Amino acid sequence: xxxxxxxxxxxxxxxxxxxxxxxxxxxxxxxxxxxxxxxxxxxxxxxxxxxxxxxxxxxxxxxxxxxxxxxxxxxxxxxxxxxxxxxxxxxxxxxxxxxxxxxxxxxxxxxxxxxxxxxxxxxxxxxxxxxxxxxxxxxxxxxxxxxxxxxxxxxxxxxxxxxxxxxxxxxxxxxxxxxxxxxxxxxxxxxxxxxxxxxxxxxxxxxxxxxxxxxxxxxxxxxxxxxxxxxxxxxxxxxxxxxxxxxxxxxxxxxxxxxxxxxxxxxxxxxxxxxxxxxxxxxxxxxxxxxxxxxxxxxxxxxxxxxxxxxxxxxxxxxxxxxxxxxxxxxxxxxxxxxxxxxxxxxxxxxxxxxxxxxxxxxxxxxxxxxxxxxxxxxxxxxxxxxxxxxxxxxxxxxxxxxxxxxxxxxxxxxxxxxxxxxxxxxxxxxxxxxxxxxxxxxxxxxxxxxxxxxxxxxxxxxxxxxxxxxxxxxxxxxxxxxxxxxxxxxxxxxxxxxxxxxxxxxxxxxxxxxxxxxxxxxxxxxxxxxxxxxxxxxxxxxxxxxxxxxxxxxxxxxxxxxxxxxxxxxxxxxxxxxxxxxxxxxxxxxxxxxxxxxxxxxxxxxxxxxxxxxxxxxxxxxxxxxxxxxxxxxxxxxxxxxxxxxxxxxxxxxxxxxxxxxxx
Amino acid sequence: xxxxxxxxxxxxxxxxxxxxxxxxxxxxxxxxxxxxxxxxxxxxxxxxxxxxxxxxxxxxxxxxxxxxxxxxxxxxxxxxxxxxxxxxxxxxxxxxxxxxxxxxxxxxxxxxxxxxxxxxxxxxxxxxxxxxxxxxxxxxxxxxxxxxxxxxxxxxxxxxxxxxxxxxxxxxxxxxxxxxxxxxxxxxxxxxxxxxxxxxxxxxxxxxxxxxxxxxxxxxxxxxxxxxxxxxxxxxxxxxxxxxxxxxxxxxxxxxxxxxxxxxxxxxxxxxxxxxxxxxxxxxxxxxxxxxxxxxxxxxxxxxxxxx
Numbered sequence: 001x002x003x004x005x006x007x008x009x010x011x012x013x014x015x016x017x018x019x020x021x022x023x024x025x026x027x028x029x030x031x032x033x034x035x036x037x038x039x040x041x042x043x044x045x046x047x048x049x050x051x052x053x054x055x056x057x058x059x060x061x062x063x064x065x066x067x068x069x070x071x072x073x074x075x076x077x078x079x080x081x082x083x084x085x086x087x088x089x090x091x092x093x094x095x096x097x098x099x100x101x102x103x104x105x106x107x108x109x110x111x112x113x114x115x116x117x118x119x120x121x122x123x124x125x126x127x128x129x130x131x132x133x134x135x136x137x138x139x140x141x142x143x144x145x146x147x148x149x150x151x152x153x154x155x156x157x158x159x160x161x162x163x164x165x166x167x168x169x170x171x172x173x174x175x176x177x178x179x180x181x182x183x184x185x186x187x188x189x190x191x192x193x194x195x196x197x198x199x200x201x202x203x204x205x206x207x208x209x210x211x212x213x214x215x216x217x218x219x220x221x222x223x224x225x226x227x228x229x230x231x232x233x234x235x236x237x238x239x240x241x242x243x244x245x246x247x248x249x250x251x252x253x254x255x256x257x258x259x260x261x262x263x264x265x266x267x268x269x270x271x272x273x274x275x276x277x278x279x280x281x282x283x284x285x286x287x288x289x290x291x292x293x294x295x296x297x298x299x300x301x302x303x304x305x306x307x308x309x310x311x312x313x314x315x316x317x318x319x320x321x322x323x324x325x326x327x328x329x330x331x332x333x334x335x336x337x338x339x340x341x342x343x344x345x346x347x348x349x350x351x352x353x354x355x356x357x358x359x360x361x362x363x364x365x366x367x368x369x370x371x372x373x374x375x376x377x378x379x380x381x382x383x384x385x386x387x388x389x390x391x392x393x394x395x396x397x398x399x400x401x402x403x404x405x406x407x408x409x410x411x412x413x414x415x416x417x418x419x420x421x422x423x424x425x426x427x428x429x430x431x432x433x434x435x436x437x438x439x440x441x442x443x444x445x446x447x448x449x450x451x452x453x454x455x456x457x458x459x460x461x462x463x464x465x466x467x468x469x470x471x472x473x474x475x476x477x478x479x480x481x482x483x484x485x486x487x488x489x490x491x492x493x494x495x496x497x498x499x500x501x502x503x504x505x506x507x508x509x510x511x512x513x514x515x516x517x518x519x520x521x522x523x524x525x526x527x528x529x530x531x532x533x534x535x536x537x538x539x540x541x542x543x544x545x546x547x548x549x550x551x552x553x554x555x556x557x558x559x560x561x562x563x564x565x566x567x568x569x570x571x572x573x574x575x576x577x578x579x580x581x582x583x584x585x586x587x588x589x590x591x592x593x594x595x596x597x598x599x600x601x602x603x604x605x606x607x608x609x610x611x612x613x614x615x616x617x618x619x620x621x622x623x624x625x626x627x628x629x630x631x632x633x634x635x636x637x638x639x640x641x642x643x644x645x646x647x648x649x650x651x652x653x654x655x656x657x658x659x660x661x662x663x664x665x
Numbered sequence: 666x667x668x669x670x671x672x673x674x675x676x677x678x679x680x681x682x683x684x685x686x687x688x689x690x691x692x693x694x695x696x697x698x699x700x701x702x703x704x705x706x707x708x709x710x711x712x713x714x715x716x717x718x719x720x721x722x723x724x725x726x727x728x729x730x731x732x733x734x735x736x737x738x739x740x741x742x743x744x745x746x747x748x749x750x751x752x753x754x755x756x757x758x759x760x761x762x763x764x765x766x767x768x769x770x771x772x773x774x775x776x777x778x779x780x781x782x783x784x785x786x787x788x789x790x791x792x793x794x795x796x797x798x799x800x801x802x803x804x805x806x807x808x809x810x811x812x813x814x815x816x817x818x819x820x821x822x823x824x825x826x827x828x829x830x831x832x833x834x835x836x837x838x839x840x841x842x843x844x845x846x847x848x849x850x851x852x853x854x855x856x857x858x859x860x861x862x863x864x865x866x867x868x869x870x871x872x873x874x875x876x877x878x879x880x881x882x883x884x885x886x887x888x889x890x891x892x893x894x895x896x897x898x899x900x901x902x903x904x905x906x907x908x909x910x911x912x913x914x915x916x917x918x919x920x921x922x923x924x925x926x927x928x929x930x931x932x933x934x935x936x937x938x939x940x941x942x943x944x945x946x947x948x949x950x951x952x953x954x955x956x957x958x959x960x961x962x963x964x965x966x967x968x969x970x971x972x973x
Contacts, residue, residue: 449782571790
């Protein structure tokens with residue numbers, strides 16, 4: 001029954017995507033079919049997942065599949081459910097949003113094509129999450145990479161979009177190469193790729209460590225962990241905004257899912273795995289939020305912020321594994337709970353932020369912060385969504401981001417129950433979260449302040465109008481969820497607790513004790529949130545009562561007596577970030593070009609700065625150049641003669657024959 | 666949640682007496698400068714006056730600018746509930762409330778920064794940008810300090826960390842850690858509350874300012890809220906400082922309360938002495954000062970973890 005619903009949720013958008021492709025030249029028809037089936041399919045999927053979560057039920061199906069190690073084995077368990085909830089939830093809202101968003105391109109683009117890929121992306125993500133066989137998993141994984149590649153390349157007439165899409169495709173396949181190695185070793189050692197059998201595989205600690213590192217690199221590339229993130233700030237901004245939301249909110253999380261799922265195959269975790277994940281997560285979190293701070297492109301900044309949050313999730317997974325390695329059930333359980341909770345929360349508010357940025361992009365046709373300004377007055381719903389999302393990402397109370405980070409802090413604090421200085425890496429998480437939070441606050445205050453507050457900096461920003469209904473509905477639903485989870489987190493934690501229990505491998509009794517303890521704390525958070533919210537309302541009422549009947553003047557912003565301010569006199573995104581960029585210039589390394597005014601009557605002067613990605617500049621590009629020069633050394637192979645090209649396969653065949661039969665003798 | 670009568674009355678005392686602390690600072694500064702100075706109760710008069718006034722709003726601003734002062738005051742006010750006075754416990758306390766402490770101060774900060782950006786003024790943008798920079802260093806430092814205290818006492822809530830467990834810790838191997846974090850906390854108090862040498866609360870010369878420039882366009886009750894919130898925030902940091910020192914004394918509650926009052930006055934006088942004898946640092950040097958705070962609290966945490 002449950003499986004039937006899930007399969008329907010996958011089949012409906014797939015069929016709908018094909019139909020949308022058939023009517024691709026008719027904009028309205030392909031939108032109705034494409035978006036409609038995505039919405040229906042996601043709704044069906046949401047019902048199925050909600051049913052599975054509420055009734056704590058699992059389901060399984062197997063069909064034979066004639067490929068080596070292959071079997072069509074699918075199942076739904078608590079861990080799958082958490083991520084499926086995000087896939088179908090954001091898939092549904094993305095389709096509502098996208099129906100209106102993409103329609104603006106109807107005169108220049110065929111809309112059937114993006115809907116075909118969108119629906120296939122949805123279906124493939126769902127299959128990734130329910131497949132219980134390595135071959136099936138990798139196949140769905142590949143479809144997911146390719147469909148999203150075509151979505152990234154939607155505006156392929158732009159050179160930078162083509163470059164972003166190409167980078168993306170290459171990065172995904174480098175990641176997949178490590179996953180192939182991961183599964184190949186597993187298959188070689190166990191003779192099967194069935195997840196059920198793999199989960200009882202107890203490898204030696206050396207082999208487990210190798211597998212762990214392969215999984216971390218392979219899945220970490222998808223998740224966008226630094227230094228494997230360089231594709232992400234290119235690809236996510238290039239895609240249409242509802243796809244950016246789906247990619248940043250959900251698709252990178254399949255990497256997190258992969259890391260979590262693969263730990264089930266590796267036996268008991270070693271302590272250094274947890275410490276490594278904490279270290280990698282901290283690096284990703286701090287570096288990415290610093291890069292976010294220096295971006296002027298609103299969607300690029302959001303993409304970096306995704307890397308930052310993936311870092312936070314990785315820290316939490318690291319704490320969980322560390323707790324397991326020390327047999328401390330509270331730390332393990334709370335770590336995984338926090339990781340899954342932040343996965344869900346980040347999916348919701350990052351999705352919302354990308355939808356909001358997309359609404360701004362559609363209204364103003366620019367992603368440059370410095371060409372915006374004052375949008376909160378003309379686009380109130382879009383603006384409020386962005387403010388709620390930004391405050392949630394900075395981990396502020398009343399919003400969902402606070403709850404998951406609070407759970408991480410609780411997990412980390414509980415580690416002091418263990419003796420000795422071994423706890424230091426876990427305790428270091430707390431100040432690092434503070435640093436990341438303060439920097440995220442700075443970068444989102446900057447984005448909100450420059451884009452939505454003050455006065456419009458350009459005429460297009462001045463002429464912006466509020467987004468359409470489809471766009472607004474999706475944003476409002478996500479904003480409400482962010483606030484509700486922030487105030488009443490109890491509602492959300494039961495979604496992730498079964499999965500966290502099974503990941504941390506603790507007994508149901510221990511899980512019950514820890515759940516009760518966490519609930520008690522989260523009720524305190526609720527009380528605090530209500531007290532703060534109530535005080536805010538009371539003070540606003542007091543203020544209104546005080547001001548009633550009194551004279552309310554209005555005038556210009558104080559400019560030291562200067563009465564003709566222009567929008568250009570406002571602080572820019574670069575100037576706002578300057579103190580922090582200077583403070584962290586060893587990491588951000590801004591490129592600045594200054595042509596100062598010269599002579600007694602200077603005619604012109606200029607200043608330009610940008611912040612290229614440190615890793616792209618210092619690691620990826622040099623590595624790429626080395627690779628290219630190595631390739632050049634093999635150029636003698638290409639003589640352009642057909643005879644020679646025919647000789648190559650003959651040699652290859654001969655070598656294979658010798659290898660196969662020469663050794664077996 | 667130990668909401669005893671004493672802890673509630675201490676919080677009420679905090680709400681009432683916080684502006685007096687600013688008065689003591691200003692009076693002391695005037696005395697050192699050879700002036701008579703404003704009366705001790707000047708801030709109360711200012712607040713009364715501001716609450717009785719109307720408002721003037723820039724045409725650039727919207728609801729963010731009008732709502733932010735209430736958010737700031739509410740957040741800082743709730744933080745006061747988390748802070749215990751003496752060892753009598755806080756009104757509201759739970760494991761991990763250190764993160765709520767940091768989060769509420771951050772919420773107040775975001776509201777202040779957004780209100781400043783809402784005016785579209787470059788001055789206020791400058792103040793906002795500097796505020797964001799300073800908090801990026803002070804927030805991790807503050808959390809490190811809490812971690813050190815958690816390790817020293819084995820407690821996970823603010824009230825627990827500043828409770829009875831701190832007294833024996835002074836004479837244990839983690840004693841030096843407490844001293845280090847006291848120094849760090851003092852530096853953080855100056856930075857977070859826009860005091861010299863980080864910021865100058867007496868001048869309205871925009872180019873040198875952080876806090877004062879951010880509230881440049883506020884008026885009437887809004888300005889009253891912000892000024893009162895600033896006084897509460899200083900009270901909170903001073904109370905933490907005094908409490909940690911006070912944990913040396915394990916006597917009856919009334920005597921501890923009396924000593925607490927003396928400690929708060931002494932803190933105000935020390936702040937005034939610093940402000941009278943030092944100049945404000947150049948903005949470019951402020952991070953260096955704050956890095957010292959980070960270093961000290963990191964060292965404190967390292968000692969605390971190392972000796973356990």
